[in-house]
Amino acid sequence: MRILLPMPGNEALAADLARLGGHRLGRIETRRFPDGESYLRLLDDVAGLDVELVASLARPDADFLALIFAADAARDLGAASVGLIAPYLAYMRQDIRFKSGEAISSRSFARLLSSSFDRLLTIDPHLHRYPALDALYTMPAQALQAAPLLADWIAAEVTAPLLVGPDAESEQWVAAVAARAGAPHMVLQKVRHGDRNVAITMPDLSAWRGHQPVLVDDIASSGRTLIEAAQLLTGQGLPRPVCAVVHALFAEDAYAQLQAAASRIVSCDTVQHPSNAIPVASLLAAALR
Numbered sequence: 641m642r643i644l645l646p647m648p649g650n651e652a653l654a655a656d657l658a659r660l661g662g663h664r665l666g667r668i669e670t671r672r673f674p675d676g677e678s679y680l681r682l683l684d685d686v687a688g689l690d691v692e693l694v695a696s697l698a699r700p701d702a703d704f705l706a707l708i709f710a711a712d713a714a715r716d717l718g719a720a721s722v723g724l725i726a727p728y729l730a731y732m733r734q735d736i737r738f739k740s741g742e743a744i745s746s747r748s749f750a751r752l753l754s755s756s757f758d759r760l761l762t763i764d765p766h767l768h769r770y771p772a773l774d775a776l777y778t779m780p781a782q783a784l785q786a787a788p789l790l791a792d793w794i795a796a797e798v799t800a801p802l803l804v805g806p807d808a809e810s811e812q813w814v815a816a817v818a819a820r821a822g823a824p825h826m827v828l829q830k831v832r833h834g835d836r837n838v839a840i841t842m843p844d845l846s847a848w849r850g851h852q853p854v855l856v857d858d859i860a861s862s863g864r865t866l867i868e869a870a871q872l873l874t875g876q877g878l879p880r881p882v883c884a885v886v887h888a889l890f891a892e893d894a895y896a897q898l899q900a901a902a903s904r905i906v907s908c909d910t911v912q913h914p915s916n917a918i919p920v921a922s923l924l925a926a927a928l929r
């Protein structure tokens with residue numbers, strides 16, 4: 641018997657998953673002690689059950705300890721197993737030491753999670769230099785792909801789309817979205833100079849003027865990648881692009897800035913955000929089955 645326990649902010653997704661999969665839905669009480677430490681209590685009997693904690697990790701530094709406390713509490717209270725459903729998996733981008741002395745946080749984060757959970761289910765983790773999650777995670781880890789969901793949304797909502805990937809590493813992913821949407825695609829060249837500083841180069845796109853550009857990316861964080869690409873597209877006389885992303889992190893004023901450069905912004909609901917338009921519950925529910 642499986643019970644889903646949502647961490648704060650993940651209640652709606654967990655409820656959808658429970659409904660779609662016929663699982664039990666439980667509750668966790670959390671609060672802060674006056675000194676800022678976390679209090680946590682499981683409100684359901686989990687003894688003998690397979691527990692799945694549902695926690696998107698868009699704010700990992702703020703949410704991590706409570707997540708580990710919940711996993712440990714479930715195990716202490718007799719859960720048969722403890723899994724993590726993290727629609728967005730954080731700390732995947734610092735995957736090498738770019739400068740001497742840097743922490744390779746993707747590895748540390750994977751080690752910490754792997755020591756608390758029996759399994760991981762996530763969507764489109766940012767696998768760049770690691771070939772798969774099992775190169776990092778020692779627990780069984782399954783990565784689902786939102787590409788078909790993005791493709792179906794684009795096919796239904798955008799007339800004459802031209803899919804544009806912002807960098808070379810997006811090539812395979814964008815090609816898969818484009819193939820399913822039945823649309824042409826191209827990728828740009830990007831060089832990152834800093835957290836909020838990217839340089840993008842774009843070929844001559846005058847042949848595509850009758851198309852609606854759709855920028856697709858796995859993550860919008862500072863938003864600079866999409867903003868730069870959107871500005872270059874309109875600079876070439878194409879319409880303001882539709883932007884479709886999986887994980888809408890949108891730090892600080894990134895969303896407002898991108899709104900000024902894009903005609904429409906949509907995202908999967910792996911991270912709660914006003915741009916959410918593509919639900920992922922059915923994808924996760926099918927994997928849980």
Ligand code: R5P
Nearest residue numbers: 857859860861862863864865
């Ligand atoms: C990087 O390779 C990713 O695919 C995204 O393009 C990147 O994380 C976006 O970051 P930002 O929004 O900060 O430009």
